[in-house]
Amino acid sequence: xxxxxxxxxxxxxxxxxxxxxxxxxxxxxxxxxxxxxxxxxxxxxxxxxxxxxxxxxxxxxxxxxxxxxxxxxxxxxxxxxxxxxxxxxxxxxxxxxxxxxxxxxxxxxxxxxxxxxxxxxxxxxxxxxxxxxxxxxxxxxxxxxxxxxxxxxxxxxxxxxxxxxxxxxxxxxxxxxxxxxxxxxxxxxxxxxxxxxxxxxxxxxxxxxxxxxxxxxxxxxxxxxxxxxxxxxxxxxxxxxxxxxxxxxxxxxxxxxxxxxxxxxxxxxxxxxxxxxxxxxxxxxxxxxxxxxxxxxxxxxxxxxxxxxxxxxxxxxxxxxxxxxxxxxxxxxxxxxxxxxxxxxxxxxxxxxxxxxxxxxxxxxxxxxxxxxxxxxxxxxxxxxxxxxxxxxxxxxxxxxxxxxxxxxxxxxxxxxxxxxxxxxxxxxxxxxxxxxxxxxxxxxxxxxxxxxxx
Numbered sequence: 001x002x003x004x005x006x007x008x009x010x011x012x013x014x015x016x017x018x019x020x021x022x023x024x025x026x027x028x029x030x031x032x033x034x035x036x037x038x039x040x041x042x043x044x045x046x047x048x049x050x051x052x053x054x055x056x057x058x059x060x061x062x063x064x065x066x067x068x069x070x071x072x073x074x075x076x077x078x079x080x081x082x083x084x085x086x087x088x089x090x091x092x093x094x095x096x097x098x099x100x101x102x103x104x105x106x107x108x109x110x111x112x113x114x115x116x117x118x119x120x121x122x123x124x125x126x127x128x129x130x131x132x133x134x135x136x137x138x139x140x141x142x143x144x145x146x147x148x149x150x151x152x153x154x155x156x157x158x159x160x161x162x163x164x165x166x167x168x169x170x171x172x173x174x175x176x177x178x179x180x181x182x183x184x185x186x187x188x189x190x191x192x193x194x195x196x197x198x199x200x201x202x203x204x205x206x207x208x209x210x211x212x213x214x215x216x217x218x219x220x221x222x223x224x225x226x227x228x229x230x231x232x233x234x235x236x237x238x239x240x241x242x243x244x245x246x247x248x249x250x251x252x253x254x255x256x257x258x259x260x261x262x263x264x265x266x267x268x269x270x271x272x273x274x275x276x277x278x279x280x281x282x283x284x285x286x287x288x289x290x291x292x293x294x295x296x297x298x299x300x301x302x303x304x305x306x307x308x309x310x311x312x313x314x315x316x317x318x319x320x321x322x323x324x325x326x327x328x329x330x331x332x333x334x335x336x337x338x339x340x341x342x343x344x345x346x347x348x349x350x351x352x353x354x355x356x357x358x359x360x361x362x363x364x365x366x367x368x369x370x371x372x373x374x375x376x377x378x379x380x381x382x383x384x385x386x387x388x389x390x391x392x393x394x395x396x397x398x399x400x401x402x403x404x405x406x407x408x409x410x411x412x413x414x415x416x417x418x419x420x421x422x423x424x425x426x427x428x429x430x431x432x433x434x435x436x437x438x439x440x441x442x443x444x445x446x447x448x449x450x451x452x453x454x455x
Contacts, residue, residue, distance in 0.1 A: 034127055034343045035316070036274040038215045039335060040261070041090070042254060042311075043083065043136060043223040044300060046284030046291030049251055050311050054294070058236045058248040062259030066278055067313045071360055072325040076312025077385075078282055078332045079352075081301050081376055083161055084138045086281045086332065087218070091119040091139070093336025093351040095373065097432075100439030102377055105140050107160045107175040111440040112140015113150070118348065120336045122151030124214045127343045132204040133157065135197045135218035141175070148183065152216070156182050156200040162220055165193040165227040165250075176225070192229050194221045194250070198257035202264050209268045214339070218281075219257065222250040224289050229253075243290040272318040275342055277335055280310040297410040303374040303383035303392060304410055314338075320360055328367035329385055330356060373431050377438060384428045391424035399425055 048054050051064040052072060079089035080096060084104040088096040094117070096102065105111035113119070121131035132154040133147040140146070141159035148155050160175035168189040170177045179186035180196075190196055201217045228249030235252060239245040258278065265271050284291025285300035298304035312330070314320065333353030340347050341355040358364035367387045374383040380395035390404035401415035401424070415421040 033273070034129075034212045036213050036215070036270060037124070037129075037339045037342070038217065038261070038265075038274055038276045039090070039339075040258060040276065040278045041087075041135075041216070041218040042278075042280040043218070043220045044282065044285055044289055044291060045222060045251065045254075045280035045311065046286070047293040047296050047306065047309060047311060049222075049247075049284065049292055050255075052313075053311050055292075057239050057244070058252065060251060060255040062255045062262065063278065063311075063313075066258060066262060066276065066315055069317065069322050070276070070313050070315025071320055073312040073314065073330050074325050074327050075329040076279060076310055076331075077308050077329060077372060078279070078310055079308075080374065081282050081303055081307030081381075083136075083223075083281050087139055088113050088117075089352075090281075090332040090335055091121075091216075092117050093120070093333055093348075093353040095333065095352045097375055097435040098352075100436045102375075102438040103440065103442040104138070104161060105145075105440065107141055109440070110142050112142060112145030114439060115144065119150055120339060121153075121214055121216070123336075123340055123345060123348065124343055125151060125153075127345050128212060129343065130154075130208045130211050130213045131216075132201075132208070132213065133216045133218070134201045134204065135216075136161070136163075136220040136223075137218070146181075154183055154204060156180065156204075157197060157218070158220065162223050162225070163193060164189065164225060165221075192253065194219060194253040194257060198260055201257070201261055205261070205264055205268070205270075209270060212343070217257075217261070219254055221254045222247050222289055222291070226250070226289060241290065247290045272316075275316045275319075275339070276314070278311070278313040278315075279332060283307045283310060295409045301376070301378060303376055303381045303394075305390075305404075305408060307376075308374055308383070309408075314356070314360065326360055328359070328387055329369055329372055331369065331372055334368065371427060373428060375432060375435075377442065382428050382432065384424045384431075386420075386424070389418070389420050389424065391421060391428065393425070393428075 050060045052067040078086045080086040085096045085101050088101040099114050099117055131152045133152045135157040137147055137159050138161045158180055162176055164176050168179045179188055226246040228246050232249035232252050236245050236248040239248055265274050282300045283293050283306045293306035296305035296309055298306040300307055334356045337347045337351050337353045337355045354368045359368050372385045382393050384391045388405050390402045393399040399415055399421055400413045401418055401421040402410045
């Protein structure tokens with residue numbers, strides 16, 4: 001029996017590794033129903049903290065098998081260097097600065113993703129998808145901003161930026177200790193939160209296996225506070241640094257969850273009818289959670305590579321080629337139009353993302369993006385990336401330019417010798433000039449990413 005279960009758990013990876021890529025442009029594969037779409041989003045995961053990115057001091061076997069069974073997007077980015085704006089970009093397919101979602105909303109302040117923005121579940125519902133969100137929301141905790149008011153049929157998780165992993169009550173009334181929401185009903189944390197979120201995701205898939213579904217599984221791991229169960233701490237006991245050891249145990253729980261979800265898709269014979277994305281919401285905040293962004297420069301909260309370049313995988317067994325990599329820059333903004341296209345729906349106008357499928361299949365040459373942009377109000381940071389150059393400037397630094405293909409660590413500034421710096425500066429200024437001011441005020445982020453609550 002153990003052998004049978006093991007084979008079934010590995011089946012989605014084996015199917016994809018043995019398959020050849022089928023050409024896929026703007027139309028879905030020939031199947032009786034559109035494919036399921038699953039987005040697995042880690043929170044504050046370091047760039048080097050999964051095996052397929054060079055991790056050495058612990059293991060992430062399930063995430064690594066997903067990467068081996070799919071396509072590694074080696075220049076995968078998010079649209080902002082911290083949590084809520086990054087999520088707003090992913091779910092709208094539009095750069096969040098276009099609608100003023102430039103900062104994390106404060107819990108209890110009535111701030112959130114503007115209601116006139118359309119998000120991915122609302123569009124997928126038009127094709128008959130059942131839509132579920134599990135985990136961290138962080139796009140507004142007021143009732144009008146909550147997931148089930150924004151197109152999700154179901155929601156289980158936390159409305160704010162983080163949560164205690166073991167309890168949901170205490171003398172401190174912060175968002176980290178309030179009950180979770182189960183479709184509007186308050187429920188406590190039971191056991192370990194990462195495992196509880198995994199079980200909610202598995203339950204959603206089991207109940208909706210017969211209809212096309214969209215699952216947005218947004219773990220809050222390994223975001224602080226640094227907490228892990230004793231069993232997982234024992235598995236990484238060889239790591240001497242206590243904070244790194246706890247972080248490793250938290251990532252291990254996340255990895256286990258990915259394995260259980262992919263295994264369930266195999267058990268239900270859904271592997272070849274499910275498009276899966278895996279990525280992090282931003283780079284690791286190394287001072288806060290002992291993450292590792294090597295070889296990239298800096299951390300969460302910056303527009304250097306360590307803040308916005310993330311582990312990024314897309315897998316679709318039987319359709320996308322297994323064990324390959326795609327090197328041109330791509331963005332989390334691309335998830336929306338890609339999902340909509342494979343669902344057979346016309347991609348809405350006004351998106352900043354693009355449908356990646358014709359690029360990943362090789363049907364369309366050239367990079368999906370000639371330019372990607374970033375802006376963070378903290379320190380007035382800006383960045384722009386072409387396929388081979390990266391421009392960076394901030395309030396207290398002169399403009400910088402990097403030959404990013406050869407210098408991913410952004411260690412050698414070539415702005416003095418390359419005229420591209422002026423071109424990218426003008427392009428960035430023009431891009432920024434189109435945007436409204438932030439939709440809500442923010443406070444200084446000094447020390448933000450040294451705390452456990454930094455969003």
